[in-house]
Amino acid sequence: MPTKSRRCYAFAVLVLPLAFGGLPVQAHAFAPGPTAAAPAVRDVVNLKNGGMVLGQIVEILPDDSLTMVSTAGDRKRFAWAELASYERNGVRTEVPAVPAAPAVAANPDDPPEPVQLRPGAPRLHIELTRPADLKLYEVTGEFSGFNYRGFSSGTTSRPVCVSPCDQVIDGRQGQSFFFNGDGVVKSRDFSLSDYGGDVVARVTPGSSGLRVGGIVVMSLGGGGLATGAFLLLTAKNGIRQEYDDMNQPLPLAQPNYVPATALLISGALVVAGGLAMLLLSRTRVRWSQRTTAAKRRLGLG
Numbered sequence: 001m002p003t004k005s006r007r008c009y010a011f012a013v014l015v016l017p018l019a020f021g022g023l024p025v026q027a028h029a030f031a032p033g034p035t036a037a038a039p040a041v042r043d044v045v046n047l048k049n050g051g052m053v054l055g056q057i058v059e060i061l062p063d064d065s066l067t068m069v070s071t072a073g074d075r076k077r078f079a080w081a082e083l084a085s086y087e088r089n090g091v092r093t094e095v096p097a098v099p100a101a102p103a104v105a106a107n108p109d110d111p112p113e114p115v116q117l118r119p120g121a122p123r124l125h126i127e128l129t130r131p132a133d134l135k136l137y138e139v140t141g142e143f144s145g146f147n148y149r150g151f152s153s154g155t156t157s158r159p160v161c162v163s164p165c166d167q168v169i170d171g172r173q174g175q176s177f178f179f180n181g182d183g184v185v186k187s188r189d190f191s192l193s194d195y196g197g198d199v200v201a202r203v204t205p206g207s208s209g210l211r212v213g214g215i216v217v218m219s220l221g222g223g224g225l226a227t228g229a230f231l232l233l234t235a236k237n238g239i240r241q242e243y244d245d246m247n248q249p250l251p252l253a254q255p256n257y258v259p260a261t262a263l264l265i266s267g268a269l270v271v272a273g274g275l276a277m278l279l280l281s282r283t284r285v286r287w288s289q290r291t292t293a294a295k296r297r298l299g300l301g
Contacts, residue, residue, distance in 0.1 A: 043068060044087040045078065049159055057088045065170065079170040082160060121170045122192060122199040125290070126163035132184050132205040134163040139176040139189065163203070171195070179283055183208050187283035198290035206283035214277030221274055224267025231260035 043057040045068055055070035066086060067077045083095040128134060137157040160177070161167050171177065171192025179187040185206030192199075235255040 042071065043089070046084045046086065047078070048082055048084045057086065060086075060088075079160075081167045081169060121168050121172055122195040122197060123168045124161070124165050124192075125198065125200045126165045126179075127200060127202045128163055129202070129204045132163075132181055134179055134181040134184060134203060134205055136160045136162075136165060136169070137178050137180055139178070179203055179205075179285065181205070185211055185281055185283050187285055190285070195287070200288050200290055202286040202288065204284040206281045208281070210277055211281035214274045214281060216274070217277060218271055218274030221267045221270030221272075224263050224270060226267075228260045228263030228265075228267055231263060232257060235260055 042054045045053045045055075045057070045066065047053070053068065053070055053076060055068045055076075057066065057068045058075075059065075059067040061080075063080050065077055065079055066083060067075065069075050080095065085092060085094045087093070124136070126134065126136070136159070138160050139155050139157050141156045143154055143156065157178070160169060169177075169192055174191055174193045176189040176191060178189050179201075185208050187203070187206075235257050
């Protein structure tokens, strides 16, 4: 066999096995990899106040509450009454709203019923003595700390419903609530843990403008009292001893207490008026149980 033919033969013997042996490796290299894992589905909770929370729903108690872990890692619990809808594992569920009950005028023939003092979640109806944008708020926490003014503390809250409300409010945890709104003075904190059934809160909204006016009037009255007291103390000291031509002392003139007395009386009246304005500016709440006759008319029992 010629030398050139032997070289070609040896080349073919060495190269062809390597070429065919590498095919499986190349095929393996270009084989499609495993399908990428689909991103985790996040649950969604839509609130009646327009808010939306993303995370994972861990517990659903129909007509009671819903618990979820948000994307930030916080565990949140929502009352059933504040839910508009929720989406779990891609399935959306609408939460039916509690039908609003029309306000019923008080009937003098209906005997009043005392509030049943038992723990529960009452269905709250808010009656206003004057038109106002009144809301029910739930206290969610407290905070305290130091700032440029010194030590300060306060509370955090969230709106629950707007008057007339007519919703079941979960107060079984003993948390505090209060009424507030635009142009309305905040009411005192109260608890709903002792109320059950259909409860009516008759609210007299306090005016923030009346409160500011009361503070101004009391300040003016306090200034009048201070000025009158100063004049009263200096009236006698302003009298000087005078002498006649024989160097005999003349009778001392009587101090003029009229301006000081007038200022004291007017200042006291102004302070009393400002105090009355402050008292009238408070938001007052009266609680009652909806009467049996009213329940029958509304179809509640």
